[in-house]
Amino acid sequence: MGNWKFLPALIGSVLVVGIVLYVAFYFIFLHFFVDLWWFESLKLEFYFWLRLLYKFFLFGGVTLAFFTIFFLHFWIASRYLGLNPPDDVLGNLEKNRRFQHLADQFMSGSVKIYTPISLILAMVVAIPFYKQWETALLYFYGRDSGLTEPVYGNDISFYLLSYPIYMLIQQELLSTAILIFLLVGILYWLEHNFVPNQRKQYPLGAKIHLIVLIVFVLIYVVWGFLLQRFSLLYTDTHEPVFYGPGFVEIRYQLPLIWLGIITFLATAITASIFVFSDQHRIKAPFIISLLAFIGVLLLPKSQFIPDLIQKYIVAPNPVKAEKPFMDNNIKATLDAYDLKNIKTIDLTIKLNATQDIETWGNQKRFENIPVWDREYLIDSYKQLQEIRPYYRFLAVDEDRYFILDHTRQVNLAAREVNISKLPEAAQNWENTHLRYTHGYGAVVTPAAQDADKPLVWYLRDLNMYSDVGLNVKHPDIYFGQEQYDYAIVPNKLNIVGIAGTASMEGEEYKGEGGIPISSYFRKALLSFYFQDPKIFFSVNISTRSQLLMRRNITERITRIAPFLHLDKDPYLVLSNDRFYWIQDAYTLSPWYPVSKSAADDFLEGNQKFNYIRNSVKIIVDALDGDVDFYISDPSDAIIQAYRRIYPGLFKNLEEMPAELRKHLRYPRDLYYLQMKVYARYHQRTPELFYEQAETWQFANVRRQPVRPYYQTMDFGNCNNREEFVMINPMTPVNRDNLSMIGVAGIVDGANCGLDYKPGITVYRFGKEVQVNGPAQVEALINQNPEISAQFTLWGRYGSTVKMGRMIILPMGNTILYVQPIYLVSIKTKIPELTRVIVSIGNEVVMDRTLWSAFERLKKIYIQGAAQTEGAETLKAIEKPEGE
Template sequence: MRSWKRLLIVIIMSLLGLAAAILALGIAFTNFIVDYWWHSELGYGEYFWLKVLYRYILSGAVTLFFFLIFFLNFWAASRFLGVDTATFAALGQREGTRYQRLVKLFQTGSLRVYTPLSLILAVAIALPFYRQWQAALLFVFGPAAGVRDPLFGNDVSFYLFAYPIFELIQFELLMASVILTLAVGLLYFLEHHLLPGRKRPWPTGAKFHMSGLVLITTLIVAWGFILDRFNLLYTDAHEPVFFGPGFIEIRYHLPLIWLAVATLVGAVLAGLAFAHWRRGLWMLIGLATLFAASLGLRHVGAITTAIDRFIVKPNPVKTERAFMKNNIDATLAAYDLGEVKIIDMTPGFPDEDVLDPELRTHLYNIPVWDPEYLDDVYQQMQGIRPFYHFSGVDTARYVINGQLSQVNLAAREVNISRLPAAAQNWENTHLRYTHGYGAVVTPASQDGAAPMRWYLRDLDLQSDVGFAVEKPDIYYGEEDLPYAIVPNRLNIVGISSFDEASSYNYTGGGGVPISSLFRRLLLALYLRDEKLFFSVNVDDKSRALFHRNIVERVKHLAPFLNLDHDPYIVLTPKRIYWIIDAYTSSDWYPASKRLTMRFNRDQEDQQLNYIRNSVKVVVDSFSGHVDFYIANPEDPIVRGYSRAFPGLFKDLGAMPPALKEQLRYPKDLFTAQMSIYARYHQTTPELFYEQAETWDFARVHDTLMKPFYFTTALEGYRSDQQSFILINPMTPVGRANLSVLAVAGTPTLGNVEPGKGYSQQIVLYRFSREVQADGPAQVSALIDQDPEIARQFALWDQKGSHVLRGRIIVLPVGRSVLYVQPVYIVSTGGTRIPELQRIILSMGNVVVMDASLESGIAKLEQRLREIRRQQPASPSTSPAPAFKPM
């Protein structure tokens, strides 16, 4: 009876195990198949198979390699085990005892014992390669960078692609060799000492086998020391003075590393000679002592402290000069700051004609609306339906009435969470409210105390300036959009769409077809939603749209790219597109200063010391199609991925002109570059060591000023026509006066040659240290002190309303700087609709406030002329360089 119960338990457990295995395989199979369908519908089916091939062929090959190493060594060891049946017979033991069977199993049981053991060990050792397959791709396909590090003379690509993989390989080989040496040694020990029978000399084959394993392990350890030389390039021991190796690392640690390599190999060879022939004991002792000394001396703090105290610190620049220069040059190259143009400026009182009519035509692109305040206006005045939402306000420039004009715009996306709770059901979420519709556009320059001007508005997409979009439906955007099923059998009314009766006639072409019951089943499993399978409103013409958040979509396609925080929309006569700036980055550029960044949708910060905006990603908001365009073909990382995945990336010259015209210099990149250049613009080691000219980002009331876009033309920066540029003011560390205006843009977008990227340029307008140039915080203090403005603020800031001062905009004009700050009034009640009330302008310590830019500029000009007339005439001097819009 008990045997039947045991058998029943065994059967039940077996069935449960089989069911669990089938379920796990089914889920893996489902994810694999649906992911392939998704890639195929985007036109990336071949790319999908390449990813699978690279990942599993590479990982499988590594696993097979380690399996063969373990299995062949175990098999060889079993051949040399010296106990056999005759030994047991001589000892009077009966053949076939459990003990004898165990011994024979280890002697002859290669397939039964060593195969699973070798496989388990191989998988455990190779596991890191499964996670590092993308880095391994660059190891195979990464091209030469054409730049060599000054210390070891290796091409930079060695550090970007090969060095991290070599470190991984060395570590895994070391683990495998140590495990193998210990395991084989244990087998021989058991055979020689514990198994029955008299002790006999070790077989010659066993001796050479163990000697070979020890020697291989030694060579792997020695290789680790050789690789450790390159790790000196990433030391931060000299921070905050400089990054990378210095005098102590190169003159003290590096020779000790080479001494460790030589003495380790010599000591092991001497030890093997002594073990086999009993010779060379004193050589073994001497080399082992030297090896221990080479390791110990690297960790004796008293020696490095003495070198630092008596050699380095008394002559810091002289001893560390070459190493500081290496750090400066490497950092500027790694962050693409090698060709920054610097224009020295001497600030002065504004000239009489500084605000002449020709100049004014270029100042009327001033972005007086802060995006965060404008977002509230869009939500309240153009949301129209409760399920529409503007995820963010973008800045762009379009030709309007024959003139390049700066605008603010935002996409009207769908957001189910804004519906009443009762309406947030499965049918509404996935079948009815499937898409947003259209966009809104307003001019960047507006007047206070006047109604908002609109270039594109409402669900009928009214426009007085020619904006029109043939297919304005937005199925893919920045919102966390759930999956959608379109077309479907619902009779949907009251939801705007290009497709008449959109639930029946979706023409976007995106998504995975649900053309069979099998597809519906797999998609229901993939999306973890049984309602998809049982719904009667899904038919064989329906398509499943998922990964609809554009950032998630791109990261799922190309996880090796880092994405900017600010995707932006582009309006074309046909459709609405999203453009995302994508970066390649690395933490392995030799001797380059490290920076901590967090990219879009990343869960944690990552360290990097190399970055390029190498890819522009275009996502069709209607169909969801994704295109990758190489913007910087000189970047070795993107070239490596392009080699690995032919057809994934397109030439930037193939981008449609309407999209190419809207490309921009990304904010995340500019912020990272300026945070580095704030110190590394001091390119001589003497200045770099002194840090007397280090900059910081400008702040107002402890709030960091963010860079902003502005459409203008500046002398020294493509002055023949207007450019869409980023402006970022910088101040000295610990001071509030203005040091530099950093300007970044893309001056050559018009005609991109095949195989070429678009040029990016940074120009710094650097103010003389001998003359005061007021910074944003100082101008903010002047505004606070103006009695007329203070009275007006007090009048507005009454019960029921609140005064908000927007960001301070810093604009170069002549030899001076124009500061512009918008003033808003917002209700303190439940409905928040900020209203632009006034615009404050400041130049040359003069502050005025008016309702419009036109009258404000006139008032400012009048005040400046009055002050100039009151000043005594100054002797003529040669004119200094000046900002001069053309």
């Protein structure tokens, strides 16, 4: 019976060991090996090891440093703890030997006690560094950007790369110093009061030790005050007028910070003298300096003085008082959002558009006007080209290809696999992971097309039919935008009738983008990882099989480079060999000094930031899953730091294959964000910025903002070469007339080559002539009796009339508006492009083709010009002689 008393302890020990082994296996051993194999499949094993070593070496180094600090101070304290007997105790030789033996025991015991305590404290302090290990690396690998901010004159890279880690280090060191001072002080107090036979006075070494600790606390507090100066650069108290420090912060709060440093040092010095010096123990200096320091600390919490300054100095002269600070905010914000080099063209709009119609009105300019909206086109793709129930089109992309001896803008979409529409009995493990493993092919249609005709296809069907020469050798899509589960290919199943034509049936996976399942050990480990025993027991998996995982391109990229922020719209690119995905990626920071924070509708996750660069273009192979990172903005200090941190991960943009490089574009999300900021910050003088009289907003139509859209057109910049640009119209705040048209492109205007040179041109309209905005043009359309009658007639025959996105283009000194009209069947939901409306000035014409509508519009203006000229001639003839 006596042995049974150990049973609960034995069971408890077994449970603890089991839990530890389970956690170690699943969360360390298992994930480590699968991640390693996955990075090896991407040929990024060096990068995998580097990130791992960075993370744990930094954590280990910081832990060791703080362990040394804690242990050293505890050991020094134990050196004086209990070893300060009076002389009469040491006078007796035998007592002296006994005391020395006691001291030796005490020292060795102290080491055993302080070692685990120091280690635990060091690990707790090091946890924030572990969480922000990449921030620390940015500091170590960062370099100056060459730009300085105007308030303190520091390089911008100091705020982007150094300031965040400085704040963390200061907080951790200050907390550590205070903690050590308290613990060591307690030890000395215990020694003085509870260890027998001690002198009345503290040992000199103990006093020196405590003074040193106080000095460290002082240093870290002063450092905190110095860092507090930089926090003024991120104040938002002056919004909505401007962002950043103003007159009150720089003329009042900044001197208070310096005064706080002085009074704090004075308090610390007088307090040290009062505590440690019996000869100079005078209360008055200490009390005076302490009260002064408390007063300085309390002043910022009171709004009395700032309110007085605001009321009697700033408010009567707001522009004069805040002018340099508003100027700082304008310049910083334009630079932080890469807007300082925008090219502005003042465009005078002419009421008589005859000359522009004659000059610009050639048919070539209408071959790429995108009358097909991707929001409507996706329904046609789904109804006509998904073909099989397990295929799905997720989104329509826009691009340009050289087709029929001409660069043409197209819409295209990948046919990805999704088995959710199969019968429930067919959604089994074998079908999900071995049979229905990938999408197949894509569809391509022109963005411009005549109305009232069937949709034109450049690439269609599962046989990848194209009558314009588009051809893809490997049209399989294993990696895409769908939420793919893992797939195991090739396998032993005889797969027929899944993808392609009869000649393509049963073709095995030709890619190299998976984890080889070459042994039972790998099969077992992957089974545990996915918690799916079928991987291990399936007889249809061979030694040539590969497991494809993380096949969603967003998940795939984020797993590799979580420090990059991804655009919400990756797009498909066709090459002669296979499909690729191009993903724009950004570097963000909330630490750009004096820059206005971005709105919260840009990227998912609502991350706060006030600096952005489209610094990386990412290519993902849809067949292999290979991921390549190309630096598209070498001026970005953040991405250059990452390039030094991870050598070999990033490539120069010039290394991107030319076949893919010609499909780069200006990101839609970035342009939307930039224009949202520029709508206010284009007012570059403090006086105009304060008035906000020229603030813009996105043009609105049907109560919806007109978002930036892609357009392929010759703007006369590169020898009749079409450019693929983004168009963005804006109006004055709370008005409908047009103020500007922004054009964002990537063509190098100097040499018109393949070099990626993103830039924005703003065509700004004068106030002499009102330029109709989208809402006003739509009102003209609705007021046209012929058009309104036709809309009513169409609505009677089981269809709904839908107005697509309005296209707005500068054409010389005239603005051209193109409005596509769709008929959407109530039964099938398939949209049909039925008419196109063209408008210039206050004239509106509807027809089946852009060119015919434009020709009719041209006749109206030519006739109007002729009538005007005839009237002026008649008036001159009738004018009496001599007048």
